[in-house]
Amino acid sequence: MNGATQAIRGIFFDLIDDPWKHSGHESRAARFLPDGLLVVKDGIIADFGPFDEVSPRHPGIAVTHIPDRLILPGFIDGHIHFPQVRVLGAYGNQLLDWLQKWIFPEELKYADREYAREAAGRFFDALLAGGTTTCQAFTTSSPVSTEEFFAEAARRNMRVIAGLTGIDRFAPEDFLITPEAFYAESKRLIGEYHRKGRNLYAITPRFAVGCTTEMMEACSRLKKEYPDCWINTHISENPSEIRTARQEYPDCTDYTQVHEKHGLLGPKFTAGHGVWLSDDEMRRFSRAGAAVSFCPLSNLFLGSGLFRLGRAKDPANPVRLSLGTDMGGGNSFSLIRAMEEAYKVGMCNNTMLDGSVNPREQDLAEAERNKLSPYRAFYLGTLGGAHSLYLDDVLGNFDKGKEADFVVLDWNAGQLAMAWRQSLAVPGGAPANVDEAAQLLFGIMAVGDDRNVDETWIAGARAHKRTPS
Numbered sequence: 001m002n003g004a005t006q007a008i009r010g011i012f013f014d015l016i017d018d019p020w021k022h023s024g025h026e027s028r029a030a031r032f033l034p035d036g037l038l039v040v041k042d043g044i045i046a047d048f049g050p051f052d053e054v055s056p057r058h059p060g061i062a063v064t065h066i067p068d069r070l071i072l073p074g075f076i077d078g079h080i081h082f083p084q085v086r087v088l089g090a091y092g093n094q095l096l097d098w099l100q101k102w103i104f105p106e107e108l109k110y111a112d113r114e115y116a117r118e119a120a121g122r123f124f125d126a127l128l129a130g131g132t133t134t135c136q137a138f139t140t141s142s143p144v145s146t147e148e149f150f151a152e153a154a155r156r157n158m159r160v161i162a163g164l165t166g167i168d169r170f171a172p173e174d175f176l177i178t179p180e181a182f183y184a185e186s187k188r189l190i191g192e193y194h195r196k197g198r199n200l201y202a203i204t205p206r207f208a209v210g211c212t213t214e215m216m217e218a219c220s221r222l223k224k225e226y227p228d229c230w231i232n233t234h235i236s237e238n239p240s241e242i243r244t245a246r247q248e249y250p251d252c253t254d255y256t257q258v259h260e261k262h263g264l265l266g267p268k269f270t271a272g273h274g275v276w277l278s279d280d281e282m283r284r285f286s287r288a289g290a291a292v293s294f295c296p297l298s299n300l301f302l303g304s305g306l307f308r309l310g311r312a313k314d315p316a317n318p319v320r321l322s323l324g325t326d327m328g329g330g331n332s333f334s335l336i337r338a339m340e341e342a343y344k345v346g347m348c349n350n351t352m353l354d355g356s357v358n359p360r361e362q363d364l365a366e367a368e369r370n371k372l373s374p375y376r377a378f379y380l381g382t383l384g385g386a387h388s389l390y391l392d393d394v395l396g397n398f399d400k401g402k403e404a405d406f407v408v409l410d411w412n413a414g415q416l417a418m419a420w421r422q423s424l425a426v427p428g429g430a431p432a433n434v435d436e437a438a439q440l441l442f443g444i445m446a447v448g449d450d451r452n453v454d455e456t457w458i459a460g461a462r463a464h465k466r467t468p469s
């Protein structure tokens with residue numbers, strides 16, 4: 001970690017609670033400091049609050065002043081694919097064909113260490129440029145890719161979750177890994193990387209279509225032997241995928257049962273997508289403390305469907321949720337753009353739920369939960385993501401004792417029209433209260449992208465500075 005004690009002065013915004021719990025008063029879930037001071041020691045937040053209160057407690061401390069920017073906790077991407085950087089935005093197929101045509105051939109190259117190392121550099125540069133400081137990532141079925149991923153994350157001192165990706169059917173022969181080799185290599189990699197620096201290990205069955213019962217059993221054994229590890233997979237993304245999974249697991253009544261049967265559904269389990277999960281499956285996720293990563297960029301790009309956000313946030317059965325880019329199924333590294341797409345998914349779902357197509361489908365309470373305010377969107381991208389990954393004790397906001405990863409947003413950057421658009425929200429030129437800050441953040445998520453990310457800091461050290469265009 002970065003040894004010195006130092007402080008950052010600026011305009012701070014973070015979430016301290018789930019805004020869905022404060023419907024109608026969402027600002028109560030946020031904290032806004034128009035002039036704040038963040039004190040960082042050894043990469044950890046040592047003090048935080050209004051400048052006038054905090055500064056006298058730290059006489060002589062070196063202060064970096066970052067004016068005219070909004071400083072937020074670093075973004076957390078709950079679902080992304082390291083080896084898909086180069087097939088970002090590939091043309092023309094839905095999930096199962098897309099995997100065969102574009103993804104498996106590209107991922108196969110990551111058995112080559114040089115290729116994987118170069119890709120890791122590019123991957124983390126792109127993440128940081130988008131303001132993402134933590135991700136839960138898939139690697140490939142080659143251990144080399146997992147090693148290079150963790151090595152690059154450690155060089156950058158980033159908090160990441162990843163693991164060797166298990167697949168023993170539904171891909172070209174040379175891409176498959178046997179359950180025995182997967183088990184042995186996963187054990188070795190857990191020993192080498194889990195909780196070394198900021199690296200965390202996820203046991204990673206790619207998806208039920210690509211995993212035999214023997215592969216799922218290998219994952220189950222690993223989780224029993226290493227209960228501290230995370231589990232990362234895909235679920236119910238695309239109708240053809242679900243049909244195939246049902247054929248492969250005829251003894252399971254639904255997709256979720258494949259994971260229940262192998263003792264995987266529980267805390268620290270995340271499944272990407274969940275677009276087509278039934279109400280009953282969502283209820284079982286909720287009870288188990290398992291998480292879904294909502295990946296709207298991908299769900300729209302691959303035509304998978306519209307995730308039912310309002311159902312997942314049902315207060316009777318709330319599901320832990322992160323936001324994921326699912327890059328390269330998602331066509332951007334930017335969680336800001338994922339927020340934009342998540343907003344649009346909610347709006348599309350509400351065309352049904354407001355009853356205008358079929359009055360019998362009206363559900364105004366669910367429709368309200370679909371509306372992605374800036375409080376809700378930035379919660380999912382920060383504290384909510386941390387909560388879903390069981391990392392909210394160390395990440396997600398500016399509470400003392402957490403790791404000092406943060407992002408510096410320029411609310412006027414990006415499209416030519418942006419600055420004038422934003423000036424409507426802040427007559428004084430800078431946000432004077434939490435509502436004005438939220439309005440600027442909605443401008444960023446609705447109109448913005450990477451260009452709004454001016455700086456990204458990891459453990460109290462600046463890791464990215466936008467190059468002026």
Ligand code: GUN
Binds near residue numbers: 081207326329
């Ligand atoms: N399901 C199994 N593998 C993948 C993948 O690489 N991307 C997406 N979006 N879904 C998957």
Ligand code: ZN
Binds near residue numbers: 079080081234272326
């Ligand atoms: Zn994915």
